[in-house]
Amino acid sequence: MSHPAVTPTSHSGTGTEPVLSVRALQKAYNVGKPNERLAIADVTFDVAKGEFVCVVGPSGAGKTTLLRCLSGLLAPTSGEVRFEGAPLQEVPARLSVVFQDYSRSLMPWLTVNRNVALPLKVAGVAKRQREDRIAEVLHAVGLGDVGRNYPWQLSGGMQQRVAIARALAHQPDMLLMDEPFASVDAQTRFDLEDLILKVRSDLDITVVLVTHDIDEAVYLADRVVVLSGAPSRVEEIVPVPLGRPRNQLVTRSEETFAQLRRHLMELVTAH
């Protein structure tokens, strides 16, 4: 990408500092009320620059809650989340989130172009460059000439591509995704997994992706953070020593893939 309007925050002095660091994160809902409920008990992990981390855990473990805390949408009850060295106050400018429910996350009253334009307008990109950037980023997610369509005129897979394009438009340093491919069919899901791997290596972006699908986590990740059932703790952080670039057929039939898959299954279903 040759777009100079927004440059990533430089870490030249502190090359080893993680992009995202989560320390003793705890989150309780309805604190002080009779229905108080601890969703996250104690979660600690780091995400290095350029890394792809997947978070898996049983249903209701608190994965969505964790992701909302990481994005700054939800304040933790205790503990700390640091993004690029600074404690989270609100959603940082250099961070993007892709939600599972693309049909609601894309504004139905705006065309695809206008949806993707939103973060660029917030970043103060001029109209002319904005148009170039929109075309560029739609192309990057494999969408052709759909800019003048409304999101609801597109298929589910295409809509999620638009959502990814919008999340990438202002060239964030990190992408957070909450079960982004859970509502599309199997073939589209494979396509989108490969798309996100390609985008990540092209743009050198850091990705944290929450999923309940263990195969998906192994296929995508450099490391997998396994959460226990609610209230969640980190069960184990599993490195994924599979080579890149990955390939749906080849990677998934590797011996290492099967072993990792088996190990993660045991961890997740042990409760």
Next chain:
Amino acid sequence: MTIVDTGWFRIGARVLVVAALLAGWQYLSAAEILDTTSFPSMTATMAEAGRQLQSADLWLAVWETVRGWGLGLLIGCSLAIVVGTLLGLNRFAYLSVIPVIEFLKTVPVIAILPLAIVVWGATLDMKVFLVAFGVFWPLTIQTIYGVRAVDPVVRDTAAVLRLRGLRKFLNVTLPSAAPFIATGLRVAAAVGLILTIIAELIGGAPGLGLSILTSVNAGPSRLPATYAFILFTGVAGVLVTSAFAYLEQRLLHWHESQRNAAAKAA
């Protein structure tokens, strides 16, 4: 697609129904089944309506009605949308004010008509006030609910995109509220027309309502005119409602309700 779905067939069917009703009316009055002292014949009414359409008096009355209705609607609706938006955006204000608004909404507007007549007399101002007052409360409530009805996923998305202030209002809050406001406006337009006619009929302000009243007072010979005026108010009502439905369809083409309607029509 069957013949029943074609545009011409539908229009034809509607014309037929209207024609049958008119013929039935003519038959009933010609056979004197309808009391001729209170029901003029269809032909007499239509002849009178045709005459009226060429008279300046009718168009003056229509103008007066449209003016009172339009001004009242403009003032009442503008205020309602502004006040509703401000209240909807502020939880504390909303919780404090909503009981009062809910109460005022239930006060029948007719109850304050005598008061309005005492203050303004049989004037345009009286009409405008009545219409504005009548449409203000329900539309304010619609607007408040609309502004507060932002989908949680959309709200999260707005936060993630760091949309704020006017940009957030125009790109998120207003479009989310628009379906509620549009319904409110359509109802307000219809209610406003009714209130205008009432203000003329009872309050004596010039307009179609007053024309009905004077023609009734002129005795049985003017009966066809009374019916012609009633017919005109009916036509006005239909025009107003279809105009707002059309606007709603254009502005909210992205909304599920309109998308479904469009898919059905196709």
